[in-house]
Amino acid sequence: MAQTFGYADASQRARRRSPARTGAASAARGSRAAQSRAQAGRRAPARVRWDRLGRLAMLFVLAALVYLYLSAGLRTFSAWRQGRADKTRVAVMQHEHETLQRQRDVLGRRGTDEAMARRLGMAHSNELQYVVSGLPPN
Numbered sequence: 001m002a003q004t005f006g007y008a009d010a011s012q013r014a015r016r017r018s019p020a021r022t023g024a025a026s027a028a029r030g031s032r033a034a035q036s037r038a039q040a041g042r043r044a045p046a047r048v049r050w051d052r053l054g055r056l057a058m059l060f061v062l063a064a065l066v067y068l069y070l071s072a073g074l075r076t077f078s079a080w081r082q083g084r085a086d087k088t089r090v091a092v093m094q095h096e097h098e099t100l101q102r103q104r105d106v107l108g109r110r111g112t113d114e115a116m117a118r119r120l121g122m123a124h125s126n127e128l129q130y131v132v133s134g135l136p137p138n
Helices: 010-016 024-041 050-108 112-119
Strands: none
Touching: 050 112
């Protein structure tokens, strides 16, 4: 059974055909069809899709901007954290410095070294040491 494309038979198709498509027009159509089949074997040169290329370029630019902003933000955050750590270290060192200054002032006074030596049980070479026991508690 032949394909009829919506017509009941070939005679109806012949009646529907326009006069321009008969004869020479039909031969020209046949040669055009042969050309289009020959070109179908060859691929047409690819066209540049500028809209897609533009979107892709904008996507790359957006990715680069996000990378730059994130890296700058991370560096800023890192510097802030380092600054806080440095401040706490400085505070500890200042406290230690004040303690050391107080110790220096105490040790720089007259008689401090002798008082500390006596607390440890030391005496001058020409001194006699006495132990007094049985004293009432103060």
